[in-house]
Amino acid sequence: MTRPIRVLIADDQSLVRAGFRMLIDSEPDMKVVGEASDGATAADLARDTRPDVVLMDVQMPGTDGLEGIRRIAADADLESVRILILTTFDDDAYAVEGINAGASGFLLKNTDPAQLLHGIRLVAGGGELLASGLTRRLIAGFAVPPQAAADDTVFGVLTAREREVVALVAQGLDNEQITQRLCISMATTKTHVSRALSKLGVRDRAQLVSVAYRHGLVQPPRTR
Numbered sequence: 001m002t003r004p005i006r007v008l009i010a011d012d013q014s015l016v017r018a019g020f021r022m023l024i025d026s027e028p029d030m031k032v033v034g035e036a037s038d039g040a041t042a043a044d045l046a047r048d049t050r051p052d053v054v055l056m057d058v059q060m061p062g063t064d065g066l067e068g069i070r071r072i073a074a075d076a077d078l079e080s081v082r083i084l085i086l087t088t089f090d091d092d093a094y095a096v097e098g099i100n101a102g103a104s105g106f107l108l109k110n111t112d113p114a115q116l117l118h119g120i121r122l123v124a125g126g127g128e129l130l131a132s133g134l135t136r137r138l139i140a141g142f143a144v145p146p147q148a149a150a151d152d153t154v155f156g157v158l159t160a161r162e163r164e165v166v167a168l169v170a171q172g173l174d175n176e177q178i179t180q181r182l183c184i185s186m187a188t189t190k191t192h193v194s195r196a197l198s199k200l201g202v203r204d205r206a207q208l209v210s211v212a213y214r215h216g217l218v219q220p221p222r223t224r
Helices: 014-025 040-049 065-074 093-100 113-124 136-142 160-170 175-182 186-200 205-214
Strands: 005-010 032-036 053-057 083-088 104-109
Touching: 005 040, 005 083, 005 093, 005 113, 005 205, 014 113, 014 160, 032 040, 040 053, 040 065, 053 104, 053 113, 065 083, 065 160, 083 113, 093 104, 093 205, 104 113, 160 175, 160 186, 175 186, 186 205
Parallel strands: 005 032, 005 053, 053 083, 083 104
Antiparallel strands: none
């Protein structure tokens, strides 16, 4: 039997945490392993409980969620922990700052429960999740200004095929779509993505997208 996805909830409101706990614990493939009311406690509990996914509120008293994300992302022992931001603030800057800090996704607290559960499963499996409207355009627009051309000091470690795969990831293609586009096997696609993550020193696909835009491998989509 596959072990359940271990989830840590970080939110300063006890009722919100209780609601998330009830929802998550009702799923046979998930288990809440801890609760925190600020970012510092979340980082400490992550070290103690080693969750698969942290649901992280952004605005909390004391140490906020963004700092909590940074602490978790900076800890080499927590490399496998994925972070999903949950907030009531539909603010593009929060999404981008959180992703650049190390989060794998962003959802609003008024998200449908089924979508939240889907998000947990998605990021636990190494995927990325951006809420409706919070697209790659936002990563391109709110991160540091993009380069005019690909920065070889960053992407020089990649093979030509790996660069191509990273560019397609940044454009929003999933592994199946990349496989079809390049006429390669799924295993080959996954290998290219995995090697690119390792060579560029990023945690997951969300950070891969950010790096691709910030360092000029792909250009931001034009806005009308």
